[in-house]
Amino acid sequence: MQTIKIIDPLKRCYILTAAILLLGFGAAIAIYLTAGESPADPFAEFENSKKYAYELERIGGKAAVAADCLNKWFVGLWQGETLAYTVAVITIIIAAGYYFVATSLAEEALSNNSESAPVHS
DSSP states (O other), rough: OOOOOOOOOOHHHHHHHHHHHHHHHHHHHHHHHHOOOOOOOOOHHHHHHHHHHHHHHHHHHHHHHHHHHHHHHHHHSSSSHHHHHHHHHHHHHHHHHHHHHHHHHHHHHHHHHHHHSSSOO
């Protein structure tokens, strides 16, 4: 009969967290090394001009100018080398979230198992 080796839940959590970090950082490094120049935007000169900002504010108010600025920043996160940094940050967030949730669940399961264990006197 074959015996099945059960891995400790905390050890499994550490292994999976390390795997998430390795895969995410590996992808970020690959993106960083292969990232090329962003394609030229034909409207970039106009969108960065004072006339554009004035017209945008006149039509939509200060909120439209702020939304346009936020939109340009957000779009910039998903291009070129900046995408590599974005993937690295998302990897850290996912790994940390998984680690904290999994360790708390593993510790809770271990404490429940120790409470339900029969006491021999």
